[in-house]
Amino acid sequence: MNINTEIAKTYIISNKKLTAVAATGVVLGMSIYIFMNSMLVGFDKSSSASIFKTTSHIRVYKDDEISKVLVKNSKENYLIINPKIVPSNNTIINPKLISETILKQPEVTVVTPQVSVNVFYNNGKSQISGLAIGIKPEEANVMYNIKSFMVEGNFDLLKSNPNGIIIGSGIAEKMNAKIGDNINLTSSKSVNKTYKVVGIFKTNNSKIDKSNSYVNLASSQQLLKEGASYITDINVNIVDP
Numbered sequence: 001m002n003i004n005t006e007i008a009k010t011y012i013i014s015n016k017k018l019t020a021v022a023a024t025g026v027v028l029g030m031s032i033y034i035f036m037n038s039m040l041v042g043f044d045k046s047s048s049a050s051i052f053k054t055t056s057h058i059r060v061y062k063d064d065e066i067s068k069v070l071v072k073n074s075k076e077n078y079l080i081i082n083p084k085i086v087p088s089n090n091t092i093i094n095p096k097l098i099s100e101t102i103l104k105q106p107e108v109t110v111v112t113p114q115v116s117v118n119v120f121y122n123n124g125k126s127q128i129s130g131l132a133i134g135i136k137p138e139e140a141n142v143m144y145n146i147k148s149f150m151v152e153g154n155f156d157l158l159k160s161n162p163n164g165i166i167i168g169s170g171i172a173e174k175m176n177a178k179i180g181d182n183i184n185l186t187s188s189k190s191v192n193k194t195y196k197v198v199g200i201f202k203t204n205n206s207k208i209d210k211s212n213s214y215v216n217l218a219s220s221q222q223l224l225k226e227g228a229s230y231i232t233d234i235n236v237n238i239v240d241p
Helices: 003-014 016-051 095-103 137-144 169-175 217-223
Strands: 058-061 108-123 126-135 150-153 164-168 182-187 192-201 212-216 233-238
Touching: 003 016, 095 108, 095 233, 108 137, 108 169, 108 217, 126 137, 126 169, 126 217, 137 212, 164 169, 164 182, 169 192, 192 217, 212 217
Parallel strands: 126 212, 164 192
Antiparallel strands: 058 233, 108 126, 108 182, 108 233, 150 192, 164 212, 182 192
């Protein structure tokens, strides 16, 4: 042994209490460091899981447009009066081809179309506004794992029942709706349609639970008086969000 090793060994052995205190301090400090990092990673995973319960990693959609130039003269000056958002059909053109193209990307795990409809939920004299989301049940469950936050009913019944609906727990509470009850929806296109409650979900996000519901894709298209090719969103999940 060289002189440095001998001095170190002497100090460690000669004062065992001090050595034990130092070792305990190092172990305790490292334990706290590992615990805090593990807790932060856990919070991050929990937060991501909460966010992606109802939101896809990537959303493909057609945005609204601002009105374009009305007059253009020879001096390259532009004239526009009262520019506003131009209301147009926000359907995605050729959604099937887009979905197939996206699904070929190696990072993509699932792709599913969606139609979102602003509606009023009606049950007797009770009426609340919300969002009916038209989905393909099997694909949507792979993306959002909807079955994991179902509190009543059976999610699989949505696929077999074209007039079925799965509502948030907040809607069920406000409208006193239970499994098997009928609930009427009025869309922004003034279409009225009655649905049977086949399930109730709870995400612990009060805003979503009090406004959102799931219906079949075809049902949401009917609420908007549109055909089978009408798609407002293409949702995409990837390996690493």
